[in-house]
Amino acid sequence: MIFIINTSGAGLEFVLDGKHKSVTVEKQSVALAAAAESFLTECGAKWSDLTAIGVVVGPGSFTGIRMGIAYAKGLGMGLNIPVVGINAFELYLAATPDAFVAIDSGRGDFFVASAMHAPCTMTIEEVETEQMKCPRTVGHKPFDLKLGEQIVRKKLKRGNLDPVVPMYLRPSYAEENKNV
Numbered sequence: 001m002i003f004i005i006n007t008s009g010a011g012l013e014f015v016l017d018g019k020h021k022s023v024t025v026e027k028q029s030v031a032l033a034a035a036a037e038s039f040l041t042e043c044g045a046k047w048s049d050l051t052a053i054g055v056v057v058g059p060g061s062f063t064g065i066r067m068g069i070a071y072a073k074g075l076g077m078g079l080n081i082p083v084v085g086i087n088a089f090e091l092y093l094a095a096t097p098d099a100f101v102a103i104d105s106g107r108g109d110f111f112v113a114s115a116m117h118a119p120c121t122m123t124i125e126e127v128e129t130e131q132m133k134c135p136r137t138v139g140h141k142p143f144d145l146k147l148g149e150q151i152v153r154k155k156l157k158r159g160n161l162d163p164v165v166p167m168y169l170r171p172s173y174a175e176e177n178k179n180v
Helices: 028-042 062-079 088-095 124-133 147-158
Strands: 002-006 012-016 019-023 052-058 083-087 099-104 110-114 120-122 136-138
Touching: 002 028, 002 062, 002 147, 012 028, 019 028, 028 062, 052 062, 052 088, 052 147, 062 083, 083 088, 083 147, 088 099, 088 110, 088 147, 099 124, 110 124, 120 124
Parallel strands: 002 052, 052 083, 099 136
Antiparallel strands: 002 012, 012 019, 099 110, 110 120
C-alpha cells in the first residue's frame, strides 16, 4: 500500500488505497502524526502494510512542505520503505497532460509548468501569453491527490528515486532580504 501525504496547503491531506481524507487543522505540526495514524486506522491498515510513502514537495507552504517531507522521511526510515517526492505540477498534469498549470503564489506571481515549461515563476503578463500555447489552464482548483498513488508507482517502477527535497521555485523571504 502506498500512503500519500500532503502538507503543502493550509490543512492536511492523505490518500491510502484509493481512500482520501482532508483534515482542517490550526497547526499542522501538532496534528500531523495523530491525523495520519487516525486515517490509517480508518482505512483498516497498519504501518507495516505500507510499501511506500509519497509526499507533496511543493510548491506551497514553505514550512508545511518541509514538515511533511521530514515526517514522511522519518516514517520511511522507521518502516524501511521508500519515500517518493511528488510535486503539485505532476498531480495536475496527471489529470490533464495538455494543460498549462498556473498556481497563484500569493505574492503577485504564479508558479507554472506544462509539458513545454519546466516549473518556474511567471508574472501575470507572462502567464497570459504562455497559457495560450496549451488548450486549457489549471491550477485554480485543488489537484486530485489520489493521482499520487499512480505517480509513485511509476517512479518506483522506473527506479526514479531522486532525493526527496522541497521544490522551491524562488528564494525564501530571508534569502531575498539577507542584505537589507
